[in-house]
Amino acid sequence: SGGSTLTMQAARLLEPRPRTLLAKAQQILRAVQIDAHLSKGEVLDLYLTLAPYGGNLEGIRAASLAWFGKEPKVLTTGEAALLVALPQSPERRRPDRFPKMAKAARDRILQTLADRGHITQTEAREAMAEPIPERRIPFPFLAPHLSERLARSAPASTATVRATIDRTVQMKLEDLARRESRFVDDMATIAVIAVDTASGQVIGHLGGHDFWGVAGQIDLTRRARSPGSTLKPFIYGLAFDDLMIHPLTLIDDKPTVFGDYAPRNFDRAFQGTVSITQALQMSLNVPAVALLDRVGPLKLAGRLRDAGATLVFPTRGAVPSLPLALGGVGISLEDLTTLYAAIPGGGVVRPLRFEVGQGGGATSRLFGEQAAYYLAKILRGSPLPDGWSMGQGVIRARAVGFKTGTSYGYRDAWAIGFSPRYTVGVWVGRADGSTRPGYFGRNAAAPILLKAFECLPPEPQGLPLPPPGIIVAQNAAQLPRALQRFRTRGQEKAGLRAIQPPRISFPPDGSVVGLPREGPRQTMALKARGGEGTLRWIINGVPVTDGQGPQIFWTPDSTGFSQLTVVDGAGRSDTVRVRFKTD
Incomplete structure (x- = not known):
């Protein structure tokens, strides 16, 4: 403003004071201190961060989002020239109120750039033909509950937190919730979570459909x-x-x-x-x-x-x-x-994963x-x-x-x-x-x-194939006898008082079994006692198809924990967990 240098303008924006001679002297002193500690580029960054752009807009990023709906780094030449012109007179050149004055100021900036050889005359004319924005664009306000949660949990040194939210999905879900809120009572709210199943990434999140409503800032997904x-x-x-x-x-x-x-x-x-x-x-x-x-x-x-x-x-x-x-x-x-x-x-x-790069x-x-x-x-x-x-x-x-x-x-x-x-x-x-x-x-x-x-991205048609071990039947009569009709605990006790349920006798629950580091895996016996009818075995959730009865032989295929289950003809079972590790 006036004959002030860019550093003095940054000092004035940094510490706003009444327009007095004392205030001017303090600005000069602050400008000297800024020049002593910051480079010219850093001074420019400071100014662009604090500069006014009309209304309550401060800083070039806020102005870029409000007037053009994009980040500063992707502005066109004409858009950038308008943002250069606005801080000189932010209220009188507001594009939504005084578009002619805003255009004239922008065009002067473009002509100056062309006259000094920074852009060609053709580029200047093309930039001058760009329309002036007629209104401010609302700031992005998506997934506020999750955004606040991630911002609070991020380390103080973290400048940017990237959420896994899909912008298109989030906008559609928020619009859906606003529309559906008309059909619930005034005090109710709607919370939604959408997840990509394979990765665990949360692609849509609504802690509540009205962040500014009654109790709206409570994240009801948690x-x-x-x-x-x-x-x-x-x-x-x-x-x-x-x-x-x-x-x-x-x-x-x-x-x-x-x-x-x-x-x-x-x-x-x-x-x-x-x-x-x-x-x-x-x-x-x-x-x-x-x-x-x-x-x-x-x-x-x-x-x-x-x-x-x-x-x-x-x-x-x-x-x-x-x-x-x-x-x-x-x-x-x-x-x-x-x-x-x-x-x-x-x-x-x-x-669930909420941040890009977050471990699974x-x-x-x-x-x-x-x-x-x-x-x-x-x-x-x-x-x-x-x-x-x-x-x-x-x-x-x-x-x-x-x-x-x-x-x-x-x-x-x-x-x-x-x-x-x-x-x-x-x-x-x-x-x-x-x-x-x-x-x-x-x-x-x-x-x-x-x-x-319906708000989610399309996905391939078709359903997953059934895994091994599925029992296929047309009706209950075709099932194994123990699976034809469920018996309650009382019915089970009444009919089986004299018959002990099956119990795995080897290996014992919680045992550790050594495996050789090299060569073929050892085959081990699995033993059970008690039970009614034929004993069937399940290993890690998969029924064993090549053996049944009180003793079968099994070869562990890897180290780690395994779950062994035996089931009798009445549906009663016993389970043990065994750890296998190399010697």
Whole structure:
């Protein structure tokens, strides 16, 4: 301004003062200090960082984004010339208010550059023909919850944090959430996570659909909430792993008391005898609790924790029990989506990745490939929300499997789904946890989930091939006798009091077995006792097809931990974990 040097202008912007002789003298002193410590290039950087560009804009990057929607390094000659002209009179040359004055100032800059040989006259004329921006472009404000989280966790020396968020996907998801928010009550919010299953990269993240609304700055993807029925697939997955059930196995849905616990279905009705596939697709409560009673609540909770999930029970130190099957625990949308990614991921849980270059972290196996395949096939047949077509011949962009859930008192509505490539989790509810009668997972969250998949990049058509070990049958009668009908723990005890369950006698649980460093691997005997009928073996989730009975021979193919399971004809099992290492 006036006859001030660039350094004096930087000093004035650095320490704004009233326009007095004393202030001018202080600016001169500060300018001398700046010149003594900074190079000319650094002085220019300081000036461009602080310079005013109209309204509340300060700094060339903010101006470049606001007026042109791009970073300074990709500005055209005409755009750069306008930003050079603006700080000299930022209000009188504002392009959105005084476009003629802004154009005249820009053109003078361009003509000066041409006269001094920095650009050609032709380049100057072409730049002068560029239009002046008519309005400011809103600043990017995508994934604010995740952006704030990453910024806070980054080291102080980190200048830039690159998130794995896909900009196009994020914009579509945020627009979807804003549109869908009209159909939820005023106090409710929508949280969404979209994950690339193979890599674990989070490509879309909404901690809440309205960052500036009531409790909008709470990241609800990380808050523990009751998951309702969304944990049921993991119960079925563990039961599949133990050869306790098959998708065609018959199971009873009838009034049943488990000690002092008597679960009922959401609609208060019972369906009688159904298949395992129908029980999971219809989200029946009694079959889920009966399966958990056999699998064991401690085993389920331990497996989920081993996969990285944080479980919050109603009281500190509470022991997992049967209500776990129906949402009697707290878990976050982030953790639940991570667990569901194991279904299209072949049973393997991969930690979520939020930053580019972030390590993938250690993976863990939640259940075997066969169980993952069964679950994916069953959940792809889940009933769609009211109003969504299920007719034959309807073309769909991708095959989506999903499960919904509703917590007690209609506080939380969930829908978690997957396609062959992506996994998406949706939660709808109030930040304060208050009830929302009439809103449940199937009508409040599932429609948003299915629309969210439409926001994702296209993926190849077709489904994964079944893994080895799948039992193929047309109906329950074609299954092995132990898999034809599920027996509850009470039924099992009543019929098998005189017969001891199978137990692995060798190798013992927790043992360490040495393997030679070189040469062929040693074959070892696996031994079991007890059990009813034929004993079948499962190694690392894969049924052994070339041997059965109380003793088989097996050759370990690698070092590390292996899980050995034996199952009798009644579906009872025993499992040990053995570590193999080289001598």
